Amino acid sequence: MVFRISAILFFAVVLPVSVASAQDNMQAGPDEVTARSDSALVHSYLEEAGVSKGEGDIRRQRKLLGRAYEAADSLDVSLLLKAVEKDLGEYYLETSSYDSAETVLRRAAERSSDGIIQTRTLNLLATAYRYQSKYPEAMKTYNQGLALVDSLESPKVYAAIKTNKASIYENLGNLSKAVSLYQDGITFAEIVEDSSFLATALNNLGNLYFQKGDYEEAIPYLEESIAISEQQGFYNTLLRSKHNLASAHRDLGNYKKSREVYEEAWALQKKVRPDIPPIQLLHSMGVFYLKVSELKKAEEHFQESLEYARQAGVPAGLFHNLIGLGDVSVARSDYTEATDFYSNAFDVGQKVDVPPFRVTAADKLYKSYKKANNFDKALKYHELVKQVSDSLTEAQQDEQLALAETELGLRQQQKINQLLQERQDEQEARIQTQNWLIIAFTVVLIIVIISLYLLYRSNKERERINKELEELNEVKNKMMGIIAHDLRSPMSSMQGVFYLLKNEDLELEEIREIASELEISIRENINMMDNLLNWANSQMTGLKIDIEKVSAFEAVDEVIENLSFSASHKSITLVNEVDTTIEAEADINLLQLIIRNLVSNAIKFSNEGDSVTITAKEQNDEVIFKVEDTGIGIPEEEREGLFSLQGNSRSGTNNENGSGLGLKLCKEFVEKQNGTIELESTVGEGSTFYVSLPKAS
Incomplete structure (x- = not known):
């Protein structure tokens, strides 16, 4: 948990100085003239104190406020004394003297019925309550101030109180309400072009996101607040924003940037607030050094912040610095020392009766005792964490209910809220219109893209179909050429033989030789016809496969x-070396067609005396058939397109013709049976075809 003091919106009261005319002074008595002169002196002190505050000269501001208070008290003018007490209470808030601020501001709130000063005083008094975690009193006092102010006559005061109420919601966990109020404050500041208010509101919203852990969301708001504050010379807001920005970078892990901004904040602290104890900044820097494991520096910063907190009587400072020192001890693995610091922090939490403090300290004690293997005490504080957490949840619910009841009592209709709401509604309407236009444009763009995509796909499909048609036309022409040439040759031979036989021009030996040649030619053409018929059947009607x-x-x-x-x-010798026990899952007709085509090709491209060997082996879930010949092999340039009709068929060793259809059918029919076909070949040594099919289960 990071110790912090929420930013307050301060509004210096600049009352018009009464400058009496010469005639008035002549008519007035000596006592009245003196009183007017002393009153002007009080106002001049207040104006000078305001200038010193803007310049960051806190010491001179305090001295001037003291003089103003003495002069106003001697005059015994209630309105004047109330104005001085308001500024003095604001000073005490700035210097973290919350008890003194509460006392002075409560007295100032009771002195006069002047609306503007009364409202501003109540705003500061409510803030003093808030800093002491007296949230119901703070909310009640803020609402009293709102009830006294007209939102149109004093919009800045009204908006300031509404923004300060956001801090209460933030501290009680109602972050959505807090963000809404802070955003309203930023919108108001932009409308009225108030740079000071805008810088403070941006810092407040950035700090809220930081406390939520949304560091990346916090950084832009804090950087914008810093830019405005540097440009306008708002040093107090600049210091707060740089402090918060350094802490955001720290918790994001941007340690180099965090160190740089902390150093800038520290230099600004010494310049702007030299007499104000830097309790919070020292603690935050201690957390930084703890995160980067510079333990000695972390310890020094926590100790210095702790001492300032003791001197100023700030319980939150005591608690968080004791926790920080305990964390340093844990980092050093000194759990005994750590439990001492955490125990002291727990005592502070009990003394000021802040349940979140007790939960944090008890959880730290639980973890430390656990690491020190003191499980009895660890269990004790673990149970205590749950008890206090449950009671804390109930207390928060009660506080939320109390705040809701307080809010219900505020019935005055505030015109500034209506103005802001109307502006917001107009902006939302414009945004809604823009959104609809964006949606319409997006829909049209999507339709155009889809149409272009469909047109592209249609063109690609048309190109594919045209290409297939061209390929089929080429296949048809090739088939017609095969039928016209390769099938016609044996028929012509047979016709010649029959003519010779008819005229008895052949001897018996010549008839036998011709018949032998003719038989081989007819067998090759029958094989070719089988391939053609199977291919045509598969192309026209689809192939029916009977796997067994x-x-x-x-x-x-x-x-x-x-x-x-x-x-x-x-x-040529044909050798069957297939084991009789091997079985495959296949269509018997297609398998034999595949083997027949491969063996026929092997015979065609083998020389006399070569051999063709068929083997098969089981491998994993497959049966791998191997058809190996010792023929002439296949050149590299002819292997491309070997399994398609695009390649060129070549003649065998005895000038045997072929269609080129056989290997295409082999590949197609193998793949239809969930198999693969591959080739290995060396020119002059032979070729080997591998056919893989599923093994029978």
Whole structure:
């Protein structure tokens, strides 16, 4: 918990000095002339004290106020004495002498019925109550001041009291109400262009966000308050704002910036308030040094602040500095010394009867005793924390209720609030209109973007379809070329053979040789026809797949048997090394078509005396078929497009023709069975195709 003193809005009373004309003095008696002269002297003291306050010369301010009080008291003029007591009470508030301020201001509030001075005095008296945590008395006194002032005749005083009431809500945890009142104060200051009021209101709101822990939200308000105060020479507000800004940067972890601003605040403190104990600033700097682990400096600052608090009789200063010294001891792992400081802080909290102090001190004692392994005492203070916290919650609720009842008693309609509310309503209406325009523009922009995106997708889809149509047209042309050339050749050969047979122009041996060649050609074309029909069927009607448990050996063996004639014609050995126990999840017809195409390609691109070996092995959840030949291999530049119809088909070692459709079907049918196909090839050494299919479960 950070010790702080909330900012107060001070308004120096500048009463018109009565300057008697020569004629008046001539007509007045000696005693009356003397009284008027002494009254003017009192006012001059007050004016000079106000100037000294603005310049930060607190010592001279106090001396002048003392002289003004002596002169006013000797005259025994109630109104004049009340004005002096008001300024004197304001001085005591500035110097943290709250008891003296309360005494002087209460006496001043009872002396006269003058509305403006009475209101300003009540504002200061309520602030003295607030500084002593007497919130119901403070709220009641603020409302008494509001009841005496006309919001239009004295808008600055009215707004000041409303803003000071925000501090009560802030201290009692009603932060939304506090923020609202502070914002009203800032709005008022901007309307009437009062720089002093604006700087103070900005500092108050920044300090509220700091106390909430919204440090990044606090910083802009504090920086704006500093800028105004530096420009206008409002040194007291400048000191408060720099102090709060340094603490905000400290708790954000911006230690370099925090140290810099603390040093500026300290220099300003010595210049502006040399005779006022810097209790709060020393404590805040002690917290800073504790956070950056400069423990000796932290201890020195807490001790100095503690001594000033003892001299000034400020219980809050005693409490927070004792807590700070306890925290330093904890950082040094000296829990015995820490518990001594925390115990003294707890005693202060009990003496002044401030429950939050007791909660904080008890929680510190609980943690210290726990770290010191004194669990009995740790448990005692842990239970005490809960008890005091519960009572504190009830007390806060009671105070909130009391404040609400007090507020209900204030029935006077305040015109300044209406003015501010109307201005706010106009601003909100403009903002609402702007929001609707932004929403409409956003909706239109989104529609345009979606339309452009759909148009783009439509164009891309059209391009894709056109490309597919072009590819299909190329495939059609290729198929027609295959049918026209590759299928026509064996038919022409057969027609020639039949013609020779018919005319009995061939010998028996020649017929056998031609028949053998013709059989091979017909087998290749049957295989090509199978591929064409399967591809056409898959393109037009969709492929129907019947997945079942298939014996890998039997599927391969049947393919080898069908292709053995073609292989023997080129003296190529077909070897089935598939284990008879291996089973795959596949469509038997598609699997045999895949193996047949791969083996046929291997025969086509092998030389006489080469071999083609088919193996299979189980690996994880797959069966991997391997079709390996010792043929001529596939050049690197021909592998691209090998599994599509875009590649060029090449002739075999015996000038065998091909459509290029077989490997495309292999890839398509393998993938439809949740498998993969891969190729390895070395020119002059052979090629190996790998087909992976799911293993039978």
